[in-house]
Amino acid sequence: MNEITDAAIIGGGPAGLTAAVYARRAGLSTTVFSSPEPGSQLLKTESIENYPGFPEPVSGYDLLDNMQKQASGAGAEIIEETVIEAELKKTPFSLKTDSGKNFMARTVIIATGAVPRSLGLDSEKKFAGKGVSSCAVCDGFFFRGKTVTVAGGGDTALGEALYLAKIAAKVYLVHRRNEFRGTESLQKRIHAVANIETIMNSVITEIDGGKKVESIAIKNNVTGETRMIKTDGVFIAAGQRPATGIVAGQLQLDSTGIISVDAQGRTSVPGVFAAGDVAEPVCRQAVTAAASGARAALAAADYLKTL
Ligand code: NAP
Numbered sequence: 001m002n003e004i005t006d007a008a009i010i011g012g013g014p015a016g017l018t019a020a021v022y023a024r025r026a027g028l029s030t031t032v033f034s035s036p037e038p039g040s041q042l043l044k045t046e047s048i049e050n051y052p053g054f055p056e057p058v059s060g061y062d063l064l065d066n067m068q069k070q071a072s073g074a075g076a077e078i079i080e081e082t083v084i085e086a087e088l089k090k091t092p093f094s095l096k097t098d099s100g101k102n103f104m105a106r107t108v109i110i111a112t113g114a115v116p117r118s119l120g121l122d123s124e125k126k127f128a129g130k131g132v133s134s135c136a137v138c139d140g141f142f143f144r145g146k147t148v149t150v151a152g153g154g155d156t157a158l159g160e161a162l163y164l165a166k167i168a169a170k171v172y173l174v175h176r177r178n179e180f181r182g183t184e185s186l187q188k189r190i191h192a193v194a195n196i197e198t199i200m201n202s203v204i205t206e207i208d209g210g211k212k213v214e215s216i217a218i219k220n221n222v223t224g225e226t227r228m229i230k231t232d233g234v235f236i237a238a239g240q241r242p243a244t245g246i247v248a249g250q251l252q253l254d255s256t257g258i259i260s261v262d263a264q265g266r267t268s269v270p271g272v273f274a275a276g277d278v279a280e281p282v283c284r285q286a287v288t289a290a291a292s293g294a295r296a297a298l299a300a301a302d303y304l305k306t307l
Helices: 014-025 060-073 122-126 136-143 155-165 184-192 286-305
Strands: 005-010 030-033 077-079 083-087 093-097 102-110 114-116 147-151 170-174 196-199 202-209 213-220 226-230 233-236 240-242 272-274
Touching (some): 005 014, 005 093, 014 102, 030 102, 147 155, 155 196
Antiparallel strands (some): 213 226
């Protein structure tokens, strides 16, 4: 980006890449900042069965790859750098990336998504990368023939357990309540897989081991009883929190921490828009992220007409 771009889009997931397609079609010069690490939740999803237009399951990787090709094909510039600072208090807005470069933009669309929530255990940090992971598709390979544990009861946890059951010898699925939050179809599949054992009403209270994870302590929330089980890996799937770090103190957030937006994706700062999980209170799906990206891009185009 040599000059001031019309639309700088922070985030290369379905919201950001759809925003890029719509921004280009509205005639805006468009730059997408896409972190080179596998940040998008889509990349962690082995099989997507509910994205329209794909009657057969599509992998998150393939879906995102297609979205990226479509955005580049539409003329968006995709920069594989992480935005570490955003100055949104004066226009043109300025963004600084992890390579130290600065970029200027007339409008900014925040599509930074969400980052995995931790269980809050010190031992989780201690064993990060040594058996503790938040991405079965990325790290499942290391647990072939071993025993792993998935913590959580939403779609991510159920999807991760199903994925890991094809690799590991045994999968424990530990959920804090007596019913799963994830969709019925995934629940049915979980119960049909012989090497998945569900442990309900329970939470992991400790992760133990030497150089790597060897066991976990699990507390039953109803009986209060704690027991130890042997496991080689722990996959945390306890939901996500919105990735709002770079806009902290600059944009209005709601009480749950997502960016407050109106029906067009406009934030509290004129010229700054938000789309996808970072601004979605309820329905955090790839398709809703894509739709909100489209809306934000069209709103950005309308805003530019007023300048
Ligand atoms: P989620 O739906 O928010 O579920 C998080 C799960 O973690 C819940 O079961 C929650 O328990 C549990 N949890 C939260 N904090 C915990 C803690 N401290 N200790 C133990 N357990 C904890 O998150 P998600 O599964 O990542 O899904 C996020 C969104 O993406 C959802 O809207 C989901 O539908 C969507 N998604 C869709 C697909 C798909 O359609 N293919 C795939 C993945 C994700 P409670 O149930 O008790 O709250």
